[in-house]
Amino acid sequence: MKMTLNSATFSRSAAEALFYFLEETNPDWEFDEVGLRLQFAEYGDACQAALDRGWAPEEGEDEEAAMKLLERDCIVIKFINGGVIIGGF
Numbered sequence: 001m002k003m004t005l006n007s008a009t010f011s012r013s014a015a016e017a018l019f020y021f022l023e024e025t026n027p028d029w030e031f032d033e034v035g036l037r038l039q040f041a042e043y044g045d046a047c048q049a050a051l052d053r054g055w056a057p058e059e060g061e062d063e064e065a066a067m068k069l070l071e072r073d074c075i076v077i078k079f080i081n082g083g084v085i086i087g088g089f
Contacts (some may be wrong), residue, residue, distance in 0.1 A: 001054050013079050040087040046070055
């Protein structure tokens with residue numbers, strides 16, 4: 001299936017990771033750009049995503065702690081350069 005996402009919404013790396021995730025988890029999914037923008041968000045790293053969700057890291061907590069928090073509450077898709085896409089938030 002061809003997927004075209006507005007570059008202002010997802011980077012190319014994130015769009016590719018999201019596409020492959022959706023193809024793997026539900027091969028019959030239908031492309032809906034608006035729905036994807038509402039259900040998923042791209043972040044530079046897990047800490048940024050967790051902070052956006054209200055995470056207040058304690059001393060010594062790092063990317064790993066942020067990832068654990070996100071994985072407990074959301075769909076997390078990792079992609080190149082440490083970026084993450086979270087969904088279902």
